[in-house]
Amino acid sequence: MKIKSATLFPLSIPLQAPMKMSGETVTHANTLLLRLVDGGGKEGWGETSAAPLMTGETLGSVLANTAYLLKAAKEVSWTDPCQIGNIQSRFLYANTSAKSCVELALLDLFAQAKEEPVWSLLRKVHRIESLAAPDPLPVLRMLGGSLETEIADALALRDQGYRHWKIKVGVHDLNSDLRRVAAICAALEGDTISADVNGAFTLEQAVEFCRSDLTSRLSFVEQPIAADHSISDFVNLKTASPLPICLDESIHGIDTINVCADNGVMDGASLKLIKLGGMLPGMRAAIELEKRGLNLNLACKVAETALSAAATASIGFAMNGAPWGLSMSNAYLEYDICDVPLAASQGRLRVEQLNSVGIGVVPNPSLVKKAVSKEWGIIEC
Ligand SMILES: [Mg+2]
Structure with a gap:
């Protein structure tokens, strides 16, 4: 397979409401769409997002690196999905976001050529075709705004069938976070509720948070301390935490x-x-977690479109499960880039929603153009 043309669409899509996290407040999805066209005229779509605090990449840097990779990708004859990572690494070190964007579009094309969905192709590549037909994936919702808004939104979503939640903490002082978590847990009794600290606590605060009676109903706590803490700090936290x-x-x-x-x-x-560089390294990571008896949470960056949601969910369907839930951030956008945005039904995403050939989401060109960032514009590579 040869790439005939490649077009980059740097997007800026407003969120329905700003998403407050400990290190930043996100008001727009700064995300990059890629359209590849192969020699037969088939289109493959990719997406990746800027996440300066997670990958170190801004929209400008990820745009430059993806354009750089695409110049090389157009010279390659793509024959084997398993080689995508190795081939990309011949041209560019690190830069997992750019590699993920190109990999997604290539896998979309490979799956279309084989007339199967991407999740099924991922199973074949990893020789796990014998797994049972995928069960629906539990979709996790993030909560935000004032406590009253959070609880009102959660109860309305609960009526729609959602049972998995993520509370962003570390934005307020520790005591108000503790009270907030307790109030939300009481309102959503019996559900799977997690708190994501995004590394904002000191070790002492993290231990206090995890050991408090007010958080005892949480199912898990995510990244309580920053990634640059020593491994002994993480050992001390794990030893002290009942959660x-x-x-x-x-x-x-x-x-x-x-x-x-x-x-x-x-x-x-x-x-x-x-973070991982695409669906194939994502699968390898998910398989390693399962082998070690560790839980899997699949998450899009806040915020990405239905395309990234489909790619992330494809790992869950290929693995047949994500015990700690699937977070699809397209639900927080003012508008999505396809006619029928990928959405949960009864709080779950069903494999039938991604069973068409390819990645399962086809962007609408006019919605994509509407979302193009005024700062960058469309780029032909
Ligand atoms: Mg997180």
């Missing part, structure tokens, strides 16, 4: 999973395509 620990910013692939798992500092990890 399961999920790591996100600390996890960037198999190497970091091995270090954290070998030191026994986590009960599971949050995987994002932008």
Whole structure:
């Protein structure tokens, strides 16, 4: 397979409401769409997002690196999905977000050529075709705004079938976060509720948070301390915490999973395509977690479109499960880039929603053009 043309669409899509996290407040999805056209005229779509605090990449840097990769990708004859990572690494070191964007579009084309969905192709590549037909994935919702708004929104969503939640903490002082978590847990009794600290606590605050009676109903706490803490700090936290620990910013692939798992500092990890370099390395990471008996959370960056949501969900369907939930951030956008945005039904995403050939989401060109960032514009590579 040869790439005939490649077009980059740097997008800026407003969120329905700003998403407050400990290190930043996100008001727009700064995300990059890629359209590849192969020799037969078929289109493959990719997406990646800027996440300066997670990958170190801005929209400008990810745009430059993806354009650089595409110049090389157009010279390659693509014959084997398993070789995408190795070939990309011949041209560019690191830069997982740019690689994830190109990989997604190539896998979309490979799956179309084989007339199957991407999740099924991922199973074949990893020789796990014998797994049962995928069950629906539990979709996790993030909560935000004032406590009253959070609880009102959560109860309305609960009526629609949602049962998995993520509370962003570390924005307010510790005591108000503790009271907030307790109030939300009381309102959503029996649900799977997690708190994501995005590394904002000191070790002492993290231990106090995890040991408090007010947080005892949480199912797990995500990245309580920053990724640059020493491994002994993570060991001390894990030893002190009665709550399961999920790591996100600390996890960037198999190497970091091995270090954290070998030191026994986590009960599971949050995987994002932008950190790992795409769906294939994402699958390898998910398989490693499962092998070690660790829990899997699949998450899009806040915020990405239905395309990234489909790619992230494809890992969950290929693995047949994401015990700590799937977070699809397209639900927080003012508008999506396809006619029928990928959405949960009864709080779950069903495999039938991604069973068409390819990635399962086809962007509408006019919606994509509407979302193009005024700062960057469309780029033909
Ligand atoms: Mg997180």
